[in-house]
Amino acid sequence: MSTALLRFARARAALAALLLLALFLLAAAAAAWLWPIDPDAPVAAALLPPLADPAHPLGTDRLGRDLLARLLAGARTSLLVATGATTAAVLVGVAIGLFAGAAGGLVDESLMRLVEAFQIVPGFLLALALVSVFGARLETVVLAIAAASWPAPARLVRAEVAKLRRAEFVQAARVAGLRWPEVALREILPNALPPVVPMAALTVAAAILIEGALAFLGLSDPNRPSWGAMIAEGRAVLVSAPWLSLLPGMALAATVLAVNLVGEGLAEALAPRRAAA
C-alpha cells in the first residue's frame, strides 16, 4: 500500500511539475505578447520594490529596468541554453554510445576511455574553462555545456546496446540477413532509447544550473538577461533590495525542481513498460 501511495504522490508531483514547466515555457515563448516591455531599457525609477507600482509589479533593478520583463527574458535564455545543450549532448552521446556498443572491441575500448577522460573533469569546470577561452556568447555557452554533458548519455546508451546485442531479437535480425549498421539503427537503437529520455530531462536540469552558475560568474552572453547574472547583479544590493536576487533565484530553483520531477515521473512511467517488453 505504501508503495502505491508513494507512486501516487510522485505522479501528482510530476503532474504539477509538468504544469509548472509548461507555464514557464509558455511565459518564455510568449513574453513579447504577455508583457511587452523591453527587458533592457530603463523604464522607471531604479530599485522600485515589488508591488509598489502596478506598471512594474515585480519592481525594477539598479538601472530602472522592469524585473518581470527581465525574468521572462531570463527564462527564455535559460530554457534556450538548456534545451540546446541537452539536444546536442544527447545526439552526440547517443551516437557515440551506439557506435561503441555496436562495434565493440578496440573501438569500444578507446571511445569509452575518451568518455572517461571527459567524465573525470567536473562538468562545471569544463564548461567554465571552455567559455572563458572561447568567449561568453550564447553559442559557446551552449556548446560548453553540451561538451560537459554528453558522456553520461553515451555511457548509458553503450551499456544498453552492449546488453541488447545479445538479445534474441537482435540475433534473429542478424540471422535474417540484416547488416550491422541496419541492426544497430533499426533494432537496437529504438530499444536503447527509453532510459535516455529521463536522463535527458535530468541533463536539462543540470544545464539550467550550469548556465546559471556561469552567468553568476559573469560568463554568460551579456546581450541577454540571464537568471544567474541577475542573481549576481542583485548580490551587491542584497540587503537594501533583496528581491533582485531572490526572484530570479526562486525562478531558477522552481524550474530546476520542475524539470527534475518531470524527469523522475518519466522514468517511473517508462520503467514498467520496459519491464513488460
Added chain:
Amino acid sequence: MLTRRLFLASTAAPLLWRARQLHAETPRRGGVLVVAADTEPRNLNPALVASNGVFYVASKVIEPLAEMAYGEPGLEPRLALAWEGSADGRSLLLRLRPGVRFHDGTSFTSADVAYCALELWKKHQNLGRVVFKDLEAVETPDPATAILRFSAPTPAQLIANALPALTAVVPRRLFEGTDPLANPHNQKLVGTGPFRFVEHRPGQYYRLERNPDYWDAPKPWLDGIVYRVLPDRGAIAAALESGEIHLAAFSAVPLADMQRLAKLPGIAVIEKGYEGITYQLVVEINHRRKELADVRVRRAIAHAIDRDFVVRTIFLGWAQPASGPIPRFDGRFYTADVPAYPYDPRRAEALLDEAGLRRGADGVRFALDLLPAPWFEQTRQMGEYLRQALKAIGIEARLVVKDPAGHQKAVYTDHAFDLAIGSPVYRNDPAISTTILYESGLPPGVPFSNQYGWAEPAMDEVIRTAARAIDPAERAALYRRFQTLAMEHLPIVPVVEFTFLTVARTNVREVASNPRWAVSNWADCWLAA
C-alpha cells in the same frame, strides 16, 4: 544639474564629519587599523608600478618626495623639502629631508633618489616613462641635494605635479645590480614611511607595523595597519557593519548600499579625499571603423547619452557630468569653454542621417561591438546603458565582456573593439596620464593611451608644445586649447567624472586629510577610544 539628493549627499556628510573632528583634537596613540583590500597586486613597489591598487598598501611603507595637500600650493613636503626648476627647464633642484632612515636602518640620501629616478621611474614605471623621458642625469653634490638634468626643456610645474604619484623612493642598496622587476623587495617592501611591512598572507591579509624611527615623530599614531583581503563587496559592507573592519576605501561597498550604511550609527560615508585621483567614465572609439571615423557619428553618440541619467542612476548622484578631458577640480587647467553635446537623441539622429547612415528596414543604421571595461560596477552598467542609448538612435551595439586582462589586450593591443567604456584617471597634471589619450604615434600595447587609431596634427602640435612650455601661464593656455580640440574632434567621449567614497567607522580620525588620502601615508590617522 545638481539634484537635491546630490546636494545633500555631497555637503551634509563631510560637514558632519568635520564638526565631529573639531571636537576631538588631541590624537591618541595606539590601536591597529583594520581596513578592507580587494586586490593583491603582484608587484607592490610604487617606484615601479604607479597605480592606486599598489599605492593603497605601499604608500604607507614607501614615500614619495611630496604629497598633495588641500589649498595652496597644493603640495606638502615628504622626502623632499623643496623643489625648484631652472629658467630654461633643463634642471630641477631637489632639497631632500636630512636624517631620514629606511626601515633597514640605512640612511636615505640623494644617491637613492638618483638611482630611483634614472633606473626605476624613468625606465620601468608606467607613468614615469612618460614624464621623465628626457631625464638625462641626476647630480648629487651632497647627500641632501639632487639635481635632475633634462635633455630637453621639461616644465618644473609638471615635475612638481608628478611628485605625489611618481616619485616613491626605495633604497638603492637593495635594488642596484639586480633585475628591478624581479627583486624580492617588490613584495617585501622597504621604505621610509610611517609603517613597516611585516607580512603578506595571500588571500588573507597584509600586515604593517608602526615605524618607531619615523622622521615625523611622534607620528604615526597607529600601532599598525591590517589590510584584510575581502574580494566580495557584500562581505565588505557586512564586515563594516559588524565592526570587523574600520574602513573601506575606493567605494569598495556598492553605491546602492552606501545610503543604507550612511544612516547606521557609528558609520560615516566620506566623499572627500579623492580629488587628486579623479576618474572619468569615457566612451572609447576605434577610428579604424569607417563609420566612427566621421566626427558627425561621434557627435551623434555624444548627443545620445543622457549624462544626467548616468549620474543619477548609475552613480546614484556621486558623480558629475564631464565637460572635457580635464576635471573641474583642477582649476589651474580646467575650462568650461568647449563645445558641448547635450542629450538630444533627435539631433543625434539628424547627424547620423547627414553622415549618410540611414536606418535600414529593420530600423538599424549599423551594428558594432561594445566592450565595457570589467573593472568597475559602473563601467559595466554604463555598457548596458549605452547599448540602450545607441539602440534609440538606430545603432545596434553588441556587448562583449572580457576579464580585465583580456579587455586590456583587446582594446589597447589588438584594437579588437568598435566602442569601449573606459575609466581614465586624471593625475594632477594633464601631461601625466591625460594627453596620452589623445596623442598619435604610440605603439600598440601601451595601456590607457590613444590606441584608437586617431591622429590629428593640430592636437599633436598642442601636446608637443605644451610638453616643452616652461611658463605655467603658457602651459595653462595650451591645455585650454587642448580641451577645446578634444571636444571639437571628440576622439573619445567624456561622460562623467567621479571620485570614490570612503566608508569608515566614526572612531577613525583624520580620514580624507588630503586630496589623495586613500593612497597617502596615513601617518596622521588615529583611532579614538
